[in-house]
Amino acid sequence: MVAMSNHFVQKLKNLAELDSADTDAISALTSRPRDYASKQDVIREGDRPGPVFVILKGWACRYKILPSGSRQIMAFLLPGDCCDLHVGMLAAMDHNLQALTLCEVALIPGDRMEALLEDHPAVARAMYKSQLIDEGILRAWIVSMGRRNSVERVAHLMCELYLRSFSINSLNEIAFPISQIVLADALGMTPVHVNRILKELRLVGAVTIHRGNLLITDPLKLVQIAGFDENYLHRRKAVAFSRELV
Amino acid sequence: MVAMSNHFVQKLKNLAELDSADTDAISALTSRPRDYASKQDVIREGDRPGPVFVILKGWACRYKILPSGSRQIMAFLLPGDCCDLHVGMLAAMDHNLQALTLCEVALIPGDRMEALLEDHPAVARAMYKSQLIDEGILRAWIVSMGRRNSVERVAHLMCELYLRSFSINSLNEIAFPISQIVLADALGMTPVHVNRILKELRLVGAVTIHRGNLLITDPLKLVQIAGFDENYLHRRKAVAFSRELV
DNA sequence: CGCTGGATTGACTCGGATCAAGTCGAGTGG
DNA sequence: CCACTCGACTTGATCCGAGTCAATCCAGCG
Numbered sequence: 001m002v003a004m005s006n007h008f009v010q011k012l013k014n015l016a017e018l019d020s021a022d023t024d025a026i027s028a029l030t031s032r033p034r035d036y037a038s039k040q041d042v043i044r045e046g047d048r049p050g051p052v053f054v055i056l057k058g059w060a061c062r063y064k065i066l067p068s069g070s071r072q073i074m075a076f077l078l079p080g081d082c083c084d085l086h087v088g089m090l091a092a093m094d095h096n097l098q099a100l101t102l103c104e105v106a107l108i109p110g111d112r113m114e115a116l117l118e119d120h121p122a123v124a125r126a127m128y129k130s131q132l133i134d135e136g137i138l139r140a141w142i143v144s145m146g147r148r149n150s151v152e153r154v155a156h157l158m159c160e161l162y163l164r165s166f167s168i169n170s171l172n173e174i175a176f177p178i179s180q181i182v183l184a185d186a187l188g189m190t191p192v193h194v195n196r197i198l199k200e201l202r203l204v205g206a207v208t209i210h211r212g213n214l215l216i217t218d219p220l221k222l223v224q225i226a227g228f229d230e231n232y233l234h235r236r237k238a239v240a241f242s243r244e245l246v
Numbered sequence: 247m248v249a250m251s252n253h254f255v256q257k258l259k260n261l262a263e264l265d266s267a268d269t270d271a272i273s274a275l276t277s278r279p280r281d282y283a284s285k286q287d288v289i290r291e292g293d294r295p296g297p298v299f300v301i302l303k304g305w306a307c308r309y310k311i312l313p314s315g316s317r318q319i320m321a322f323l324l325p326g327d328c329c330d331l332h333v334g335m336l337a338a339m340d341h342n343l344q345a346l347t348l349c350e351v352a353l354i355p356g357d358r359m360e361a362l363l364e365d366h367p368a369v370a371r372a373m374y375k376s377q378l379i380d381e382g383i384l385r386a387w388i389v390s391m392g393r394r395n396s397v398e399r400v401a402h403l404m405c406e407l408y409l410r411s412f413s414i415n416s417l418n419e420i421a422f423p424i425s426q427i428v429l430a431d432a433l434g435m436t437p438v439h440v441n442r443i444l445k446e447l448r449l450v451g452a453v454t455i456h457r458g459n460l461l462i463t464d465p466l467k468l469v470q471i472a473g474f475d476e477n478y479l480h481r482r483k484a485v486a487f488s489r490e491l492v
Numbered sequence: 493c494g495c496t497g498g499a500t501t502g503a504c505t506c507g508g509a510t511c512a513a514g515t516c517g518a519g520t521g522g
Numbered sequence: 523c524c525a526c527t528c529g530a531c532t533t534g535a536t537c538c539g540a541g542t543c544a545a546t547c548c549a550g551c552g
Contacts, residue, residue, distance in 0.1 A: 045477075046477075066394075067473045074388045086374045090378055091480065094385070095382075128332045129332070129335050134381075135380075138385065138388065139340070141388050142320045142388055143318040145434060146391050147312055147314075149540090150539080150540070179498065190540075192499095196501085196540090198499095227313045231338065232341075436510080437530085437531085438531095445532085
């Protein structure tokens with residue numbers, strides 16, 4: 001089977017040495033993706049979890065709605081990202097998963113996933129590593145919410161998303177398909193304030209957002225504003241920002 | 247081997263059906279715990295991760311220090327909790343782990359842990375489930391930081407810690423061995439404000455803290471203030487608060 | 493061509509931070 | 523046994539970052 005290498009394969013290859021048998025097995029499991037429209041829920045809080053979701057194209061997010069009606073986004077899922085391994089063990093989802101753009105999502109049944117991990121130890125290693133990194137990202141998110149002010153918070157998220165999508169795109173400009181409203185829900189701010197902060201970052205020449213793209217005009221400045229340390233992303237070879245850093 | 251059942255065993259038993267061979271294997275790996283003094287770091291950011299840590303007695307936390315010097319706690323570890331499975335795969339810790347009280351910690355070497363998971367599938371299931379729940383707790387923490395005000399945030403944390411330590415203690419009162427300063431670092435607030443909030447919660451008759459113990463005087467009120475929904479803890483049989491809830 | 497959802501900007505408010513004292517309790521040593 | 527110290531707790535006064543409320547602008551689209 002000669003499958004086009006997808007973002008998922010690409011990501012796992014960055015996490016462990018995979019041979020062609022490994023990548024073929026992965027490709028086979030992700031060959032029949034399903035489409036989700038922008039703003040469509042992939043799975044909802046309370047639902048019984050089934051297959052493992054793998055985002056092949058587009059952006060998605062995890063979120064919760066509070067009694068008050070306000071929403072908090074706890075994670076962005078980029079192409080190549082996958083949702084919780086072993087979710088099937090839980091009785092009910094404790095949060096929602098939603099497509100932020102048109103998404104291509106592979107659904108891997110729990111037993112097929114188990115078999116994959118069993119038969120391909122290198123894939124298992126990559127998946128476990130990926131899970132560890134995801135946890136690190138959650139922890140970094142908590143740090144941002146707790147101890148960074150709004151400019152720092154916005155800048156930090158941009159740094160993270162830039163590095164996470166670096167493998168896909170070229171330099172300094174990445175796809176950034178999220179509205180200020182979504183950004184506000186992710187950062188625990190109001191859309192109004194997000195708007196002001198973006199303006200500020202634009203005025204100091206750090207970044208600009210144009211037609212769904214994020215252009216980092218001054219990487220070093222952005223990193224400094226954010227107080228960004230990429231160690232929590234556990235990338236093997238640090239290229240992007242680190243080149244700019246001392 | 248007739249080992250005293252410890253909190254770790256107890257916790258895993260709540261997550262999966264374990265036979266005596268399973269529990270014996272676990273006990274064997276946790277029989278030589280090491281002591282850590284209060285405020286002592288167990289492992290530091292940047293360190294190469296080694297064994298898996300299991301908290302047998304006492305409280306610990308994960309935290310990060312920002313360039314500004316302020317600290318954010320991202321997780322509390324209670325007796326029975328264990329740190330990341332497979333950490334050994336990462337090159338460096340991205341956060342610190344610290345004892346909050348005198349702690350007894352078991353150190354399980356990576357290969358012994360691998361063998362345990364391999365030979366005892368039920369234990370593996372319990373561990374994976376535990377990891378999923380820990381992630382849910384991180385996500386709930388993000389929601390608190392992003393969208394709850396300080397009273398709600400304090401109340402929510404109390405609800406969570408109460409339920410998490412419920413298995414150990416009896417009703418309405420739990421050990422709560424953390425200072426207001428630590429609480430502030432966990433909730434992204436200042437110690438001064440934490441103090442005021444605690445006073446407020448005391449005055450409305452929801453909770454009191456006395457000599458390192460948390461007494462929940464009005465569980466229903468606390469739950470209402472927090473907007474607490476315990477679903478993210480994925481407990482099999484819901485007893486505690488839910489009895490009070492409609 | 494009007495409708496709609498996002499982006500933008502201004503005026504005003506308020507929750508929580510900051511600054512500054514002062515209190516309390518557990519050691520600790522003379 | 524008491525004075526001293528040190529850390530945590532408590533309280534008040536003031537300040538500021540971000541929320542709230544309310545218009546307006548703008549682009550895409552049916």
